[in-house]
Amino acid sequence: MNFCEFTGDVFFCDIMGYRIQPTIINLETGKRHKPVLTKNNKAFSKFIAYSSFVHQIESTGFLFTCALFEGNLATSLHMKNIKIYLDKEQFNEKFAEFLV
DSSP: OEEEEEEEEEEEOSTTSOEEEEEEEETTTOOEEOOOEETTSHHHHHHHHHHHHHHHTTOOOEEEEEEEEEOSSTTOEEEEEEEEEOOHHHHHHHHHHHHO
């Protein structure tokens, strides 16, 4: 399981909006990644929906857990099994032992 933060920054990779590229931070390594998500990936709708939500409450981004792995190409990053936490304190309390 990977512990990540979404910064609230989404880049639309194509004119039709079928591919987005969110900026995420791996909380364990501090590395920034920009995985490309398509509408075939369940993560796409989650990032769009929750991005709209957090911007409405004047917050930036959210914390989440996921399975994070590289694809066939070294630059290709994939995410699966995403669970989003909008309450930062709840996230920190639940996963504090992993993030120390």
